[in-house]
Amino acid sequence: MGKKMLPEAALERLEKEYKDWQSEYRKALQKMPERLEKFSTVSDLEVKELYTPLDLQEKDFHEEIGFPGQFPFTRGVQPTMYRARLWTMRMFAGLGTAEDTNKRFHYLINHGETGLSTAFDFPTLMGYDTGSPLALGECGKCGVAIDTIEDMQKLFTGINLQEVTTSMTINPPASILWAMYIANAENEGFQRKNLGGTIQNDCLKEFIAQKTLMLPPDPSLRLVVDTVEFGAREVPRWNTISISGYHIREAGSTAAQELAFTVYDGITYVEESIKRGLKVDDFAGRLSFFWNSHIDFFEEIAKMRAARRLWARIMRDRFKAQNPRSMMMRFHTQTAGCSLTSQEPYNNIIRTTTEALAAILGGTQSLHTNSLDEVYMIPSEEAVLIALRTQQILGEECGVANVIDPLAGSYFVEALTNRMEEEAVQYIRKLDELGGMVAAIERDYPQMEIADAAYHYQEQVERGEKVIIGVNKFPSDRPELEFILQMDEGLEEGQIERVSRFKEKRDKVKLQKAMDNLRKRCEGPPSWENNVMPALIDAVRAGATEQECCDLYREVFGTYTDPGSF
Amino acid sequence: MDNARTLRILIAKPGLDGHDRGARVIARAFRDAGFEVIYTGCHQSPEQIVNTALQEDVDLIGLSILSGAHGYSFPRIMQLLEEHDARDISVIGGGIFPLGDIPKLKALGIREIFEPGAKLQDIISWVRSNIKPRQPMVA
Numbered sequence: 001m002g003k004k005m006l007p008e009a010a011l012e013r014l015e016k017e018y019k020d021w022q023s024e025y026r027k028a029l030q031k032m033p034e035r036l037e038k039f040s041t042v043s044d045l046e047v048k049e050l051y052t053p054l055d056l057q058e059k060d061f062h063e064e065i066g067f068p069g070q071f072p073f074t075r076g077v078q079p080t081m082y083r084a085r086l087w088t089m090r091m092f093a094g095l096g097t098a099e100d101t102n103k104r105f106h107y108l109i110n111h112g113e114t115g116l117s118t119a120f121d122f123p124t125l126m127g128y129d130t131g132s133p134l135a136l137g138e139c140g141k142c143g144v145a146i147d148t149i150e151d152m153q154k155l156f157t158g159i160n161l162q163e164v165t166t167s168m169t170i171n172p173p174a175s176i177l178w179a180m181y182i183a184n185a186e187n188e189g190f191q192r193k194n195l196g197g198t199i200q201n202d203c204l205k206e207f208i209a210q211k212t213l214m215l216p217p218d219p220s221l222r223l224v225v226d227t228v229e230f231g232a233r234e235v236p237r238w239n240t241i242s243i244s245g246y247h248i249r250e251a252g253s254t255a256a257q258e259l260a261f262t263v264y265d266g267i268t269y270v271e272e273s274i275k276r277g278l279k280v281d282d283f284a285g286r287l288s289f290f291w292n293s294h295i296d297f298f299e300e301i302a303k304m305r306a307a308r309r310l311w312a313r314i315m316r317d318r319f320k321a322q323n324p325r326s327m328m329m330r331f332h333t334q335t336a337g338c339s340l341t342s343q344e345p346y347n348n349i350i351r352t353t354t355e356a357l358a359a360i361l362g363g364t365q366s367l368h369t370n371s372l373d374e375v376y377m378i379p380s381e382e383a384v385l386i387a388l389r390t391q392q393i394l395g396e397e398c399g400v401a402n403v404i405d406p407l408a409g410s411y412f413v414e415a416l417t418n419r420m421e422e423e424a425v426q427y428i429r430k431l432d433e434l435g436g437m438v439a440a441i442e443r444d445y446p447q448m449e450i451a452d453a454a455y456h457y458q459e460q461v462e463r464g465e466k467v468i469i470g471v472n473k474f475p476s477d478r479p480e481l482e483f484i485l486q487m488d489e490g491l492e493e494g495q496i497e498r499v500s501r502f503k504e505k506r507d508k509v510k511l512q513k514a515m516d517n518l519r520k521r522c523e524g525p526p527s528w529e530n531n532v533m534p535a536l537i538d539a540v541r542a543g544a545t546e547q548e549c550c551d552l553y554r555e556v557f558g559t560y561t562d563p564g565s566f
Numbered sequence: 567m568d569n570a571r572t573l574r575i576l577i578a579k580p581g582l583d584g585h586d587r588g589a590r591v592i593a594r595a596f597r598d599a600g601f602e603v604i605y606t607g608c609h610q611s612p613e614q615i616v617n618t619a620l621q622e623d624v625d626l627i628g629l630s631i632l633s634g635a636h637g638y639s640f641p642r643i644m645q646l647l648e649e650h651d652a653r654d655i656s657v658i659g660g661g662i663f664p665l666g667d668i669p670k671l672k673a674l675g676i677r678e679i680f681e682p683g684a685k686l687q688d689i690i691s692w693v694r695s696n697i698k699p700r701q702p703m704v705a
Contacts, residue, residue, distance in 0.1 A: 137639060138582055138635045141633055141634040210584055211586055338587070451591075455595075471683045562609060564606050
């Protein structure tokens with residue numbers, strides 16, 4: 001492939017034949033013109049009518065593509081990929097109380113799910129207990145309410161925490177929920193060194209896109225590094241950050257912006273951890289990533305392949321990592337929530353299937369497939385089963401997982417992969433010039449880039465340049481669904497009562513001692529001696545609620561509110 | 567005051583919901599349509615929203631919510647407007663709502679609910695034909 005693969009004579013012949021073909025194509029268009037004025041991806045990246053080896057002529061196979069499990073990992077992080085083991089089927093789940101969610105976990109495992117993923121409700125995500133005045137009306141709505149270690153125990157009842165890996169989508173309060181998870185697992189007889197899982201713990205993308213905001217950027221980064229340091233020393237199988245593009249994309253970014261901002265967030269976490277005194281190869285292998293698989297099939301595959309290559313190069317060249325594991329970008333993928341429509345919701349099955357297939361061909365390590373009713377609310381059991389079955393059918397019936405990186409060598413896919421990497425490299429250069437991600441966030445740079453892209457896309461939809469079936473083409477009304485999850489009306493009150501009973505049983509002296517230790521560590525300079533994790537594990541074991549720990553954080557570190565730019 | 571005064575609109579996100587894509591898109595569309603727009607960012611309590619609406623002397627509040635917590639925040643906002651004798655500030659909502667909730671929200675006095683798929687141009691036209699600048703409070 002490319003110059004180094006094609007002899008000069010063959011290249012000349014190809015150039016001539018390509019020009020001949022192009023004039024034929026243009027002639028044919030005079031009879032029947034192209035059906036669109038412009039062909040572009042959902043990110044509005046223009047694509048040509050045909051790709052040939054000419055598009056790859058500057059590129060070298062060994063440097064750009066290579067082999068699975070080998071640098072630059074374009075073709076996948078493991079040598080075996082799905083020949084040995086399919087991706088982890090990890091459905092994001094959380095609803096109502098810990099018991100409700102535990103029931104959903106067992107339902108999914110019983111139907112063949114292979115990893116757990118926890119969705120928390122908004123009060124938990126923002127560091128408030130259910131009874132907080134700021135949390136009114138939110139309990140259990142967009143996920144599960146977890147206030148105490150007792151809730152955590154109920155959440156994972158009957159689940160072998162050394163066999164199954166658990167992902168928790170939690171950000172500013174990630175250290176606290178992780179402490180609850182570790183303390184509970186140890187109470188249940190498991191050892192922390194054997195626990196496998198992921199906390200999202202990606203504070204930077206909160207300022208950029210997801211907006212679960214609590215602390216200012218600097219203390220947020222300090223807490224992230226505390227978890228990275230603690231994980232490297234004590235919980236070696238745990239992914240301490242899931243550096244996430246998903247929410248950046250949902251907020252309206254392009255694929256290249258998702259790639260660039262996320263990779264730059266990753267660069268920032270690596271820099272901060274090195275500043276703490278950690279050696280890059282001691283922690284980088286536990287950094288994981290999280291991509292959105294949007295509706296534009298080839299763009300997503302190209303993005304994921306480019307992401308692996310870009311990260312491998314950054315880790316080798318910018319951070320001088322030695323261990324190949326530090327250069328491997330392992331990632332989870334979720335199909336795009338923002339691509340679903342409330343009109344004709346059954347069409348969402350087709351969208352999710354296409355996006356899941358892109359994630360598989362992009363080489364994901366784990367996958368959540370959205371349910372058709374997820375556009376309205378937490379999915380019903382009926383809909384979530386279709387979503388899980390979608391992954392199983394793709395994995396086991398269609399043959400798409402039988403050959404590693406089957407789209408490698410496609411002139412188009414390789415050219416688009418190169419394009420994705422080039423666009424991301426340009427953004428990375430710009431972010432370097434701005435003085436890094438925190439400085440860029442303070443200048444509203446990534447936020448406004450995303451807002452511009454979101455607005456541009458909306459305008460394209462309104463002009464009919466981007467088609468959404470059932471919405472701007474063949475428009476249709478939203479129907480009543482035949483199945484819909486009903487939530488218990490007394491949910492909030494019940495949870496408030498449970499937490500208040502739990503609080504009464506606590507040993508106040510022990511709790512105060514643990515909280516004092518936590519405060520001392522927070523107030524001290526960042527270091528292993530002041531790492532919050534050991535103190536947090538003691539505190540939540542002594543009964544500290546999530547909000548009590550977060551209030552302490554807020555008191556010591558200050559708070560951050562959304563500047564509300566548009 | 568003459569009716570040609572530019573409409574002042576507050577776009578607000580009640581509760582802990584961080585899904586702000588729609589709010590920011592509609593804020594920009596309203597601004598581009600010539601309205602004066604105030605957007606206060608995510609995580610506003612009903613009290614904060616109503617205080618901002620009064621201080622900024624807006625004609626319309628557009629609430630954007632995708633968390634399902636509208637059952638608390640929307641009635642509370644309407645109640646607070648009543649308490650401040652400011653029911654002449656119109657309120658509209660956008661986001662995701664169970665179908666059965668929409669008539670209940672309208673019964674509270676929410677003028678219109680815009681669901682996903684609503685066109686920006688349609689929302690702007692609705693505002694132009696239905697919302698007039700409020701009369702000054704002083705007699």
